[in-house]
Amino acid sequence: MFGDFLRRLTAPQPDPLHEDDARLALAALLVRVARTDDDYAQAEIQRIDRILSTRYGLDAEAAATLRTKAEQVEAQAPDTVRFTRAIKDVVAYEDRRAVVEALWSVVLADGARDDAEDAALRLVANLLGVNDVDSAMARHKAEKAQGADPK
Numbered sequence: 021m022f023g024d025f026l027r028r029l030t031a032p033q034p035d036p037l038h039e040d041d042a043r044l045a046l047a048a049l050l051v052r053v054a055r056t057d058d059d060y061a062q063a064e065i066q067r068i069d070r071i072l073s074t075r076y077g078l079d080a081e082a083a084a085t086l087r088t089k090a091e092q093v094e095a096q097a098p099d100t101v102r103f104t105r106a107i108k109d110v111v112a113y114e115d116r117r118a119v120v121e122a123l124w125s126v127v128l129a130d131g132a133r134d135d136a137e138d139a140a141l142r143l144v145a146n147l148l149g150v151n152d153v154d155s156a157m158a159r160h161k162a163e164k165a166q167g168a169d170p171k
Contacts, residue, residue, distance in 0.1 A: 042110070042111060043072070043076055043086060044086065044089060044090055044093060045093075045107050045111075046107065046111070046119055047068070047072055047086050047087055047089070047090030047093075048090040048091075048093040048094040048097060049094075049104065049107065049119065049123070049144070050068045050071060050072075050087075050090065050122060050123060050126050051068065051087065051090045051091050051094040052094045052097070052100060053123045053126055053127060053137070053140055053141065053144060054068060054126045054127075054129075055094070056127075056136050056137050056140040057132075057134050057136050057137050059130070061129070061130040063129040063130045063131070064126050064129045064130055065087065066129070067125055067126050067129035068087050068090075068126055069083040069084055069087055070083070071122045071125065071126070072086050072087060075118075075122070100140070100143065100144065100147070101143075101147060104144055104147035104148050105147055107119075107148065108147065108148050108149045111148075113149065113150075116148045116149060116150050117150050117154050117158060118158075119148065120141070120144070120145045120148065120150045120154070120155050120158040121158035121159075121161050121162050122162075123141055123144060123145075124141060124158055124159045124161075124162035124163070125162040125165065125166065127141060127162075128162055128163060128166045129166075141155070141159075142155075145158075
C-alpha cells in the first residue's frame with residue numbers, strides 16, 4: 021500500500037494528490053523532521069497529532085492513526101530531497117508555507133532546538149519552495165505559539 025503511494029508521489033510527473041494522500045504526505049514530512057535529531061520525543065508526537073487534528077478536523081484517534089501511517093511512509097520514503105520536491109509539485113504555495121510553520125512547531129515541541137533540526141528546516145523549506153522571508157515568519161509564529169502552548 022505505502023509502496024504504491026510513494027511511487028505515485030515520486031513519479032517524474034506526479035498527478036495532483038487526492039486529499040487523503042496529501043494528508044499522508046504532509047504528515048510524513050512532519051514525522052521526518054521530528055526524527056531529524058534522532059530523538060522522536062513524545063512531545064513531538066503529541067504536537068504532530070494536534071497539528072493533524074486541527075488542520076484536518078480529526079478526532080484524537082484519527083489523528084494518531086494518520087500519524088502512525090505517516091511514520092511507516094516516512095521510514096520507507098526516499099531521501100528528503102525527492103520527497104519534498106514531490107510535495108512541492110502537487111501542493112499549493114500557501115499550504116506549503118503553513119506546513120513550514122507546522123514543521124517549526126514540531127521542532128520546538130520538545131523544548132530543544134538543535135543544529136540538525138535547524139539545518140533540516142532550512143533544507144525542507146527551500147525544497148518546498150518557501151522563500152526565506154516566509155520561512156522566518158513561520159518560525160517566529162511557531163515560536164510565539166510555543167510560548168502560549170507549553171508542551
